[in-house]
Amino acid sequence: MSDRRAAIVEGSVPRTLVSLAVPLVAQNVVRVAQQVIDTFWLGRIGETAVAAVGLTIPVLGLLFALLVTPFVGTQILVSQRVGAEDDEGALRLVVHGVALALALGALVGGGVATLSRPLVALVGAGPDVAPAAALYLGVVALGLPLAGASDALEAGFVGRGDSRASLYINVATVAVNVVLDPLFIFGGGPVPGMGIRGAALATVAGYAAGLALAVALAVGPRMGLSRRHLSPARADLRALLSVGxxxxxxxxxxxxxxxxxxxxxxxxxxxxxxxxxxxxxxxxxxxxxxxxxxxxxxxxxxxxxxxxxxxxxxxxxxxxxxxxxxxxxxxxxxxxxxxxxxxxxxxxxxxxxxxxxxxxxxxxxxxxxxxxxxxxxxxxxxxxxxxxxxxxxxxxxxxxxxxxxxxxxxxxxxxxxxxxxxxxxxxxxxxxxxxxxxxxxxxxxxxxxxxxxxxxxxxxxxxxxxxxxxxxxxxxxxxxxxxx
Known part of the structure; x- marks a missing residue:
């Protein structure tokens, strides 16, 4: 941790910036690849499946916008505290970011899962695609707490200058989704084919895998998160809301x-x-x-x-x-x-x-x-x-x-x-x-x-x-x- 901080506050700015940015660019490429592969497998079901998922994109975009508060707030505030050599305060902030993400994800995800049908109707879903779109949106919405918590931990790593950990988390998320997509969509062995529901479940499973790896990295020596960082502080929560x-x-x-x-x-x-x-x-x-x-x-x-x-x-x-x-x-x-x-x-x-x-x-x-x-x-x-x-x-x-x-x-x-x-x-x-x-x-x-x-x-x-x-x-x- 001290080596990364030294590079950021004392080392070569161009070299440090590029070294931090390369894993983040790579993880963005991985996310785009996931979207392409999802579309490929859904296309094997038929045009209606692709259209149904496409209609959910603007809705999901708005939903994830609501989870940006803990993500951005955690990254910015953790980076400032690490720069001030307050590692304990930075780790406490990560815990508050995860807690806020879980709460927002559960609130938003639960509401959307309940109201998925009227929501897809608002974005113009016709009777041919509305049922499939509502099904996909409702299942993915239930995974929002997992996605939000994973993103908050990822933001903590990036704020500390550990962008490689962020890449690993995203690779795990996408890899599980990509592997499970064809299995859950078409079935295989004891797993029945679930069509568009399977595509949504594969996405949620990817969120769960990313969160599991993020937690493992956070409680390990890479971040050093422990029970002593679980103490709640209203000031930390206010700061997250104000910045994010x-x-x-x-x-x-x-x-x-x-x-x-x-x-x-x-x-x-x-x-x-x-x-x-x-x-x-x-x-x-x-x-x-x-x-x-x-x-x-x-x-x-x-x-x-x-x-x-x-x-x-x-x-x-x-x-x-x-x-x-x-x-x-x-x-x-x-x-x-x-x-x-x-x-x-x-x-x-x-x-x-x-x-x-x-x-x-x-x-x-x-x-x-x-x-x-x-x-x-x-x-x-x-x-x-x-x-x-x-x-x-x-x-x-x-x-x-x-x-x-x-x-x-x-x-x-x-x-x-x-x-x-x-x-x-x-x-x-x-x-x-x-x-x-x-x-x-x-x-x-x-x-x-x-x-x-x-x-x-x-x-x-x-x-x-x-x-x-x-x-x-x-x-x-x-x-x-x-x-x-």
Missing amino acids: GPITGRRVVSQSVRVVLVGVVAVAGGAAGLAAYTVGARVASVAVLPSRGIAQAAQSMVGQNVGADRPDRAVRTARVGVGVAVAALALLGVVQWLVPGPVARLFVPDISGDGLALTVQYLRILAYGYPAIGAVDLLLSGFNGAGRTRTSFVADLLKYWAVRLPVAALALPATASASVFGVAVAPGLDLGMPAVFWAVTGSNVAAAVGVGAYYVHAVRGGLFDGGDDGGREDGDDDAATPTD
Whole structure:
């Protein structure tokens, strides 16, 4: 532990940042691979199964957004306390993060499992796919406490600078899911084929496996969690809610706008527009994996340097991170701009006609905004590492609701009769799908400019001067209040 802390607060910033980021990028790749493999096996059941699970994606996205509070709060506060050489306070914070995740997961998961049918109806599930979608959502929802607790422990490792443990946990989660998918879906030996229920159970089993490994690593010498860290402290819980809460709001903001945008695209672009938008979203989700991994690593490094009272290194970490992320995503953007057709067919081999033409156009427009995405990810990781998570919430609120959605709405027909999800909307300018495409890229660029300007102002105002003081004294209600 001391070796990792020494590297983060004293060693080479570029080398340490890359060494922390590589396992996190790898775990993100593993998660994407899991989604692809899930779709492959579900496709063997039939198109209805794939559509049913696809309809649950926005709902599950919102559900996991609610579990971000203990995840992000744990990572940031643990990193600050480790930087301040308060290992006991950091371990106590991990326990509170797990407890909060279990409570939120049980509350949200239980509610969703009970209300799965009306929820899938809200996202437009027809009578042909609604039963399967409700079944899948209801079973997966029951696994949310396991997923949340596993994520909180994972965040504790990342906050301490142990990103390899996070990779191991994710590999275990995905490996169990992938192995059990075909067995539970189609059956084998004494295990009966359960179809879409089996796919959901395989996912929950993966969550359980990840949590089991996370607990084993946490109570072992890698983290050293023990009974003495189980003492409750209201200050720790308040700190988690204060730091993690705005990130939950940020995720809810982005997920809700994405759901609405699907409706806008359906009205403005029809089936071809939906195909282009979906392929673009999938390609972008893969392209941004490097910047998301680097950002998570930078967040821990900034937090530890803030805790160690090394604002100079916190500034350098953010600056180096921005440079690496912008360069990586710019390179990916150039490749995507040069060969958009092959990229599109890599995700949807049989795409053609208007769908292909719109997808090629969208992929090229998306590529212009990739460097901006990298810059925003790393700049916000600097704010987050300092405990200023409300900045991330405000940035996404403006990006999605003040820029992306209003500009995308210009694609709608120039009549008052257009509706999205059955709700009448104001007439647009009938600009078609290009308005949606440029709304996405334009909002990313606008966010980079705005966040960049505010970051410069905040650094001059002492953004990295201090942070969570570690809650060193049990019972001190002000001990764990984050800087904001």
